[in-house]
Amino acid sequence: MNIKEIIENFKNKPSKEKVKTIIVVAVIFICLFLGMFAPRLFPNTVFANIIANSLGKFFDLITFFSNNYITLLECVAVIVFVWVLNKVLAWLVNILAKKGHRSETIGNLLKSVVKYLSYIVAICLILSAWNVQTATLLAGAGIIGLAISFGAQSLIEDIFSGLFIIFEKQFSVGDVIQIGDFRGVVKEIGIRITKFEDISGDLKIINNSDIRGAVNTSVSLSPAICDISISYSADIEKVETLIKDNLKEIKKNVPGIKEGPFYFGVEKLGDSSVVLRVVAKTDEQKKYQVVRGLNRELKILFDKNKVEIPFPQIVVHQDKKSS
Numbered sequence: 001m002n003i004k005e006i007i008e009n010f011k012n013k014p015s016k017e018k019v020k021t022i023i024v025v026a027v028i029f030i031c032l033f034l035g036m037f038a039p040r041l042f043p044n045t046v047f048a049n050i051i052a053n054s055l056g057k058f059f060d061l062i063t064f065f066s067n068n069y070i071t072l073l074e075c076v077a078v079i080v081f082v083w084v085l086n087k088v089l090a091w092l093v094n095i096l097a098k099k100g101h102r103s104e105t106i107g108n109l110l111k112s113v114v115k116y117l118s119y120i121v122a123i124c125l126i127l128s129a130w131n132v133q134t135a136t137l138l139a140g141a142g143i144i145g146l147a148i149s150f151g152a153q154s155l156i157e158d159i160f161s162g163l164f165i166i167f168e169k170q171f172s173v174g175d176v177i178q179i180g181d182f183r184g185v186v187k188e189i190g191i192r193i194t195k196f197e198d199i200s201g202d203l204k205i206i207n208n209s210d211i212r213g214a215v216n217t218s219v220s221l222s223p224a225i226c227d228i229s230i231s232y233s234a235d236i237e238k239v240e241t242l243i244k245d246n247l248k249e250i251k252k253n254v255p256g257i258k259e260g261p262f263y264f265g266v267e268k269l270g271d272s273s274v275v276l277r278v279v280a281k282t283d284e285q286k287k288y289q290v291v292r293g294l295n296r297e298l299k300i301l302f303d304k305n306k307v308e309i310p311f312p313q314i315v316v317h318q319d320k321k322s323s
Contacts, residue, residue: 178215179196224294
């Protein structure tokens with residue numbers, strides 16, 4: 001957030017919120033000013049002694065910087081070093097990761113691990129610069145981590161589930177996944193959560209441990225099924241020959257088709273029509289578009305050759321005795 005955004009947010013606040021903000025800022029400024037300059041502006045006075053023993057302990061930044069400037073410079077050097085190291089390692093991960101959904105997923109995971117490890121290293125080095133015993137710190141962190149693990153079992157379960165999803169190649173970024181009634185494209189696989197985008201463009205976030213029974217529909221080509229009806233009075237043999245003779249032309253007109261299309265025969269004898277099935281294979285993401293293309297091409301083909309696609313019909317039998 002830049003300065004302009006901060007100013008705009010302040011302007012949009014209610015009057016009471018503005019007053020509270022001004023008062024808080026003024027109090028902090030006064031405390032900083034008195035803590036830094038009161039002992040120098042009023043030397044050897046009771047007021048200066050009171051400030052030095054109260055606000056001066058927390059807000060005398062001049063004394064703090066003058067006494068600890070070497071340690072502060074070490075901290076800045078550590079932060080810069082870790083930041084550069086993080087960028088270099090992320091750059092190496094991008095180079096080593098080959099193109100592809102799975103490589104992209106593993107690359108993102110490695111960059112996340114590198115980022116968090118660099119934060120931990122930076123914290124340890126900064127605390128060491130302030131003479132904090134690292135061994136004691138790590139021992140305390142281990143005890144705290146053990147205590148947290150008992151209260152964060154679901155978090156640990158999410159992390160391990162995410163690792164298994166990636167390394168067992170269950171699915172990758174870009175795959176289309178069916179989980180229960182939900183169907184969507186994998187947009188991001190994280191350490192704890194996975195993000196999916198459904199057909200409406202809505203983003204669904206699911207904890208990794210809650211992903212069970214997922215069906216990866218992108219592993220192989222998906223069938224695009226087109227069922228089209230003809231009337232019972234039509235010559236089915238001629239219609240079948242018509243379809244088979246035009247399958248190559250249909251493929252040219254529907255660019256999403258990878259294999260086929262194939263004529264599969266009579267699918268169903270309906271109430272008012274004979275249902276024929278044509279199937280093509282395509283990428284999962286293009287399946288519904290290919291189905292729409294097949295419907296269009298068969299409709300045009302039937303119209304050109306006077307093949308009737310009947311409306312639903314109901315035959316009513318009237319009892320002669322009632323007439």
